[in-house]
Structures are given as structure tokens and as C-alpha cells.
Amino acid sequence: MAGQRVLLLAGFLLPGFLLSEAAKILTLSLVDFKEKEISYQVIPWLPPEDYNKGLKNNFDFFIEEALGGRYTFGKFLKFMEQVGLQCSHFLRRSDIMDSLKNENFDLVIVENFDYCPFLVAEKLGKPFVSILSSSFGAMDFGLPNPLSYVPVLHSLLTDHMDFWGRVKNFLMFFDFTMKQRQIQSAYDNTIKEHFPEGSRPVLSHLLKKAELWFVNSDFALEFPRPLLPNTVYVGGLMARPVTPVPQEFENFIAKFGDSGFVLVALGSMVSTFQSQELLREMNSAFAHLSQGVIWKYKPSHWPKDVKLAANVKIVDWLPQNDLLAHPRIRLFVTHGGMNSIMEAIQHGVPMVGIPLFGDQPENLVRVEAKKFGVSIPLKQIKEETLAVKMKQVIEDKRYKSAAVAASIIRRSHPLTPAQRLVGWIDHILQTGGAAHLKPHALQQPWHEQYLLDVFLFLLVVTLGTLWLCGKLLGMVARWLCGARKLKKA
Known part of the structure; x- marks a missing residue:
């Protein structure tokens, strides 16, 4: 990673704890993993004071409602609209955006509590990797999701589902998909304002552009499930050597x-x-x-x-x-x-x-x-x-x-979370991206990915063949009936 420069974008709502750990870890040498003095600049930013106060009040209200058992998706969606507006405030800061462009970073690392870091990386036109700090199913970034044993977010199911559990998981998948689209629509005005018509990103596609996804979890906790080659567990990234307690x-x-x-x-x-x-x-x-x-x-x-x-x-x-x-x-x-x-x-x-x-x-x-x-x-x-x-x-x-x-x-992993993070980032910097780790499925429309066009074609062929066979049998039956009548005559 020597000589290459990385930009880390923390979540635009919460402090980027995981990202700050990644920043410290990336100052380590991959070869000997000893600390090196590598300088990095922190660029703090706050939205306008009146907006910032309103956002804090909104956030406090949301937390109070959630802790009081009054959580509704509508309240969360309204809150995410505020976050989308905050993103627009940031993208208007031409001084910061121009400064970031002039730095000519090789790679951007984003934390994905909200979608704004993805839009910033897209605006900069740089390849990026993402750290998934929340639960595995919080964002759909293209992983296979067999609904028979991969629980949908908020289903509170395990990978051992009975019949009714699978029914619940199947129905909640559609509910999850619809809510994801509603959350992403909270950024529509921001995208329209800051990206020209004809080159406006679609957030669901943007998630799949990430070169790597680092997941803040571990096989010790997660249910086994299909992963893509560009998905890496780094749970325990914040682990520190134990010291005596005060x-x-x-x-x-x-x-x-x-x-x-x-x-x-x-x-x-x-x-x-x-x-x-x-x-x-x-x-x-x-x-x-x-x-x-x-x-x-x-x-x-x-x-x-x-x-x-x-x-x-x-x-x-x-x-x-x-x-x-x-x-x-x-x-x-x-x-x-x-x-x-x-x-x-x-x-x-x-x-x-x-x-x-x-x-x-x-x-x-x-x-x-x-x-x-x-x-x-x-x-x-x-x-x-x-x-x-x-x-x-x-x-x-x-x-x-x-x-x-x-x-x-x-x-007992062969590599620590920090070594995995640094090793994989170094790998994609050396190879010029992670195209070799991404299946073509990430570029396919959903009807192709799930073979719906093939099923439809085979269904049409089958029904057409049955219809044709029925017609031929009818013709043969009529011909036989006609031949019997002639004999009797």
C-alpha cells in the first residue's frame, strides 16, 4: 500500500467508530504489521447551525420513541429524509468537494449507516469499499439470499425455520424490499440536485459497485450463509490488547x-x-x-x-x-x-x-x-x-x-480482522479493483438472475406443445370417426 492514498468517509449521522479503527489499522505495514508513522488529515464538517439543531432534535425524538416502544417505519423514514437533506448540505460544500477531488485518492472507504458516503464516492469518481457496521441484512448489496434458511432483517428468525417460519420469511422479504426502496427514495432530491440528468446513480446499483464489503461480524455469531468472494468478515476489528483494570x-x-x-x-x-x-x-x-x-x-x-x-x-x-x-x-x-x-x-x-x-x-x-x-x-x-x-x-x-x-x-482464524482488512485492500489496490471477485449476477436484471425468463419460456413451450398435441389428437380423433362412418356406409 506504500505510496497509495486512501480516503475514509465516516457515517454522516453517527461517529465513525469502525472507520476510525480502519484508519489506525491502515497505518500498519502489511508485511511486518509494525506501526509506521503515516500522516493523515481529518476533515470535520457540520451542517448549518439551524439545520443541525433540527436534526439533533429529530434524532432525540426518534430515539425516545423507539425506546418507548412507539417505533414506526414512518417515523424512521421521516428521519432518513432529514439525513438525505444533510447529505445535500455536504455536497454543496464545493470547497471540501474540490479539495477531495484535488487530492486524487486511489481508493475510498465508506461506512454505510446511511447512503451519503456512497454518493460522495460516486461524485469523486473513485473506486470504493464499504464497511457494513450494522446487521448483515440491513442493506441488499447483491448477496444470494435463499429464503429457506437466510432470515430477512427484522424477521427475528434463525436459520432453522419451520414451515410457518419460511412463510413469514418469504412475505417479509417483499416488505423489506419495499421499505428499502422507500428509504433510498429519501435521497432522490439530493441525487437530482447534485448529479446531471443521464448520469444519476441508482442507490441499489451503487451498493453493488463496491469493490469489497467488510462485514462487522464473525462466523462465531452469524448463521452460515452464501457469501460472494468480495465479502469479508472483520468482526472484532476494534479489539484491543487487554490491560489491567484501574x-x-x-x-x-x-x-x-x-x-x-x-x-x-x-x-x-x-x-x-x-x-x-x-x-x-x-x-x-x-x-x-x-x-x-x-x-x-x-x-x-x-x-x-x-x-x-x-x-x-x-x-x-x-x-x-x-x-x-x-x-x-x-x-x-x-x-x-x-x-x-x-x-x-x-x-x-x-x-x-x-x-x-x-x-x-x-x-x-x-x-x-x-x-x-x-x-x-x-x-x-x-x-x-x-x-x-x-x-x-x-x-x-x-x-x-x-x-x-x-x-x-x-x-482461531488464520488471520486477525485487521490483517484481513489490510490484506484485501492491498490486494485490490495492486490488482486495480475487484472485478475478478464479482459474479456477473451483480449486473443482471432480477428476472434473469432468478431465471424467470427461462421459466416463462419453458412454460410457454410446454403449454404450446400441449396445445398442439391436443389439436393433433383432436384431428386424429375426428379422422378416425370419419373413417368409421365411411366404412359403415
Whole structure:
């Protein structure tokens, strides 16, 4: 990769955590994988102040609605229209776009929470690769999807479907396809404004132009499914070497001896949206445990009328990876974000999942199916229910065994996620793209890809042959009848 320049485009809504990790990893040498001093420039950007404030309010409202069980696709679609407008604001910044064009990058790496990075890469006219940070089925980028064993996003099915499961999966496929088109239509005005007529990209086609897709997951979690050669698992990309936990945590853990401790982290985005009722139920449930509980929650936001359980420590920040690697950890209570699950799998820690929104329910379906954890819907979080589930996972050693088995799968890859990322990017830079990794199916219309034209042709030929045979038989029958009448005469 020496002498070649790469542009990384973070998601235009959320901080590009995975992309920032990719930036650090790409400063490593592929040959000896030792750190090299390679400079890179960060270009921050914010939309106009009035719009930015409106977007934040819209986002906060969407999160509150989702956490309150009032999520609707219509609200999400309205939010995505806001994101599409934000993309238009960025593309109007000719100073930034001209600067990026003048840099003459060899490759663009995009994070795909939204579609704007794809449009920026297309506007720059550069080849690009994409990092899929969310659940596998969140975007259709051309992978084969046998509906008999590949669950559709939001179906909450596993790869072991009975008859009615396959019926549900089949019907949800059409619903998913329709919703994808509606989401992509939120960018129609942006595309019309910034791309000339006759060369306007179609987002569904643009996804298939990616040279590579790096998927933030792992075989230890995902159900086996067909992949294309340009699809690479890099789950665990954010893994860091384990370091000793700070003394304040060691002192707390030591109080509970061999009983160990439980780690609770429900994500950075939603800590300010948790209701007091939810906090009460969780706090009361933790009080039933013999283990200590380290809970990531801002102390300044803790309600004054809720007395913290004696075995609970709340902290504004915690070294999650190091605590998951601690020998006395017994359980991880998580929202089911992919990076958190990957860290838990890395260290063989069983989980109790409380999915909040997005891809988290899908991720935790896989955790349950692999039997290294259980999941509880947010609406069902009550003191007794949560306490029973936590004790179940801690005391039943089968969960720990399954988590350790997943950890072995995760750790025993011949290459680390970072080595896979760097190696494949280096490969396509050397070979001038990944055309040799893409099947012709990505360029075929859907009716050709699924052989519908062939089935129609064979159906017409079959029906035509049957019709012709029927006509001939009729003619023969009439001729025989006529010959008998002549004989009788």
C-alpha cells in the first residue's frame, strides 16, 4: 500500500467508530504489521447551525420513541429524509468537494449507516469499499439470499425455520424490499440536485459497485450463509490488547470474592434516555445477585429518589474490553450492539441482552440461537424477570461453555480482522479493483438472475406443445370417426 492514498468517509449521522479503527489499522505495514508513522488529515464538517439543531432534535425524538416502544417505519423514514437533506448540505460544500477531488485518492472507504458516503464516492469518481457496521441484512448489496434458511432483517428468525417460519420469511422479504426502496427514495432530491440528468446513480446499483464489503461480524455469531468472494468478515476489528483494570474497579471486584461481578453497559447513545421506571426495575433486579455489578451509567443522571443497590457501582466510563477479560466476570448485560457482542465473544463471556432498537434484536437472536446468552425485550424488563434470567445464565454452565466455544471460533482464524482488512485492500489496490471477485449476477436484471425468463419460456413451450398435441389428437380423433362412418356406409 506504500505510496497509495486512501480516503475514509465516516457515517454522516453517527461517529465513525469502525472507520476510525480502519484508519489506525491502515497505518500498519502489511508485511511486518509494525506501526509506521503515516500522516493523515481529518476533515470535520457540520451542517448549518439551524439545520443541525433540527436534526439533533429529530434524532432525540426518534430515539425516545423507539425506546418507548412507539417505533414506526414512518417515523424512521421521516428521519432518513432529514439525513438525505444533510447529505445535500455536504455536497454543496464545493470547497471540501474540490479539495477531495484535488487530492486524487486511489481508493475510498465508506461506512454505510446511511447512503451519503456512497454518493460522495460516486461524485469523486473513485473506486470504493464499504464497511457494513450494522446487521448483515440491513442493506441488499447483491448477496444470494435463499429464503429457506437466510432470515430477512427484522424477521427475528434463525436459520432453522419451520414451515410457518419460511412463510413469514418469504412475505417479509417483499416488505423489506419495499421499505428499502422507500428509504433510498429519501435521497432522490439530493441525487437530482447534485448529479446531471443521464448520469444519476441508482442507490441499489451503487451498493453493488463496491469493490469489497467488510462485514462487522464473525462466523462465531452469524448463521452460515452464501457469501460472494468480495465479502469479508472483520468482526472484532476494534479489539484491543487487554490491560489491567484501574485499581478502583479491582477494589470493588475484590469485595465479592469468588462470586465475581456482572458488567452492565447498554451503549453510549441511550444512557440519557432510560426512564426512571426502567432504572428502578434494573437496580432492584441487581440487588438479588450475590455478584457485584459494575454499571455504565452517568452518576449525574441517576434519579435522587432511587437508592442504589449495595452491590452496584455506577460509573460514567469503564474499560469494557479489560473488564470482559477479567477472570472474575460472570455475566455481561448488554444492549446487543455488534461491537459489544464481538468483545464478549472474544473473551468467552455469556450475555443477557436487552435490545433497544436497530439491529440489536437481530444480533441477540443469534446470541440466543448459539446458546451463549438470552434476550429480554425492553417492555418485559421487570425486577423478577431480569433477576431470574441473570441467575439462569450465571448458574447454568452450558451458557459459559457455549461462550467459550464461540471464543475459540473467533480467536482461531488464520488471520486477525485487521490483517484481513489490510490484506484485501492491498490486494485490490495492486490488482486495480475487484472485478475478478464479482459474479456477473451483480449486473443482471432480477428476472434473469432468478431465471424467470427461462421459466416463462419453458412454460410457454410446454403449454404450446400441449396445445398442439391436443389439436393433433383432436384431428386424429375426428379422422378416425370419419373413417368409421365411411366404412359403415
